Amino acid sequence: TRLVRDLLTLARDTGDGKGLAWDEIDLRLVASDAASVVRAAAAEKDLRFTAPTATTGSGPMIHGDRDRLRQVCLILLENAIRYTPPGGEIRLSADHIAATPLHPEHALLSVADTGSGIAPADLPRIFEPFFRAESSRTPGPSSDETHAGLGLALARWIVQAHGGTIAVRSVMGKGTIFSISLPIHHGDAIDLDD
Numbered sequence: 001t002r003l004v005r006d007l008l009t010l011a012r013d014t015g016d017g018k019g020l021a022w023d024e025i026d027l028r029l030v031a032s033d034a035a036s037v038v039r040a041a042a043a044e045k046d047l048r049f050t051a052p053t054a055t056t057g058s059g060p061m062i063h064g065d066r067d068r069l070r071q072v073c074l075i076l077l078e079n080a081i082r083y084t085p086p087g088g089e090i091r092l093s094a095d096h097i098a099a100t101p102l103h104p105e106h107a108l109l110s111v112a113d114t115g116s117g118i119a120p121a122d123l124p125r126i127f128e129p130f131f132r133a134e135s136s137r138t139p140g141p142s143s144d145e146t147h148a149g150l151g152l153a154l155a156r157w158i159v160q161a162h163g164g165t166i167a168v169r170s171v172m173g174k175g176t177i178f179s180i181s182l183p184i185h186h187g188d189a190i191d192l193d194d
Contacts, residue, residue: 020065020161024185027107028052028059030066031094034073041081042090051092060096060107063185068158075151076111076178083176084115096184106164109180117172126168129153 035051042049052059073092080090091112099105118126122133132149159166164182 020068022063023066025062025064025066025069026054026059027062027069027109027182028054028094030069031059031073031092031109034070034077035092037074038077038081041078045081045084046086047081047084048089049092050090052094054094059094060182061185062107062162062182064162064182065158069162072155072158072180073109073111075155079151080111080113080115080176084113088114088175090114097181105184107182107184109182110177112175112177114175117174118168118170118176119172123168123170127152127156127166 032052032054035049039049039051077090077092084090092110094107094109097103097106097108118133122131125131126133130149130153156166159180159182162182164180166178166180168176168178170176
């Protein structure tokens with residue numbers, strides 16, 4: 001069911017974000033909610049898992065679709081759990097990053113793991129639908145072998161529909177960091193019809 005739903009989402013992609021349920025949301029609350037869903041799976045695999053604990057208004061405020069951004073968090077966290085060996089570590093964070101001369105103010109969501117890493121040759125392709133870097137990220141014993149390779153493609157679509165960017169850094173045998181940058185919401189309404 002999830003595979004069909006994800007395929008339909010990607011097939012409907014027009015890049016305009018009009019299919020999203022826009023609202024003012026606290027990204028740290030979204031991250032904390034996603035963390036609560038996977039915490040037991042991380043513990044079962046003996047992974048050290050750190051994630052933000054949030055109260056309303058404590059994190060970066062953005063304009064977006066709460067459920068879709070939660071889905072992005074879950075995609076990244078489930079991948080991290082799948083490819084991190086027992087005894088490893090996963091860190092989820094959601095922070096407000098102040099403007100600098102080189103970068104505008106933004107919200108930064110990141111998922112870092114100490115897993116198997118992604119081969120340099122595979123990095124340019126990991127956001128392609130159905131691509132699975134089998135040779136570089138060997139699934140552990142808890143892996144779902146029916147994993148279709150749509151998660152990262154869907155995550156990129158959701159992030160881009162929010163006007164954000166998603167990036168990845170990885171070192172074989174040491175781990176991977178996914179970083180998502182999203183625009184901060186300052187209370188101005190976004191008119192999707194313009």
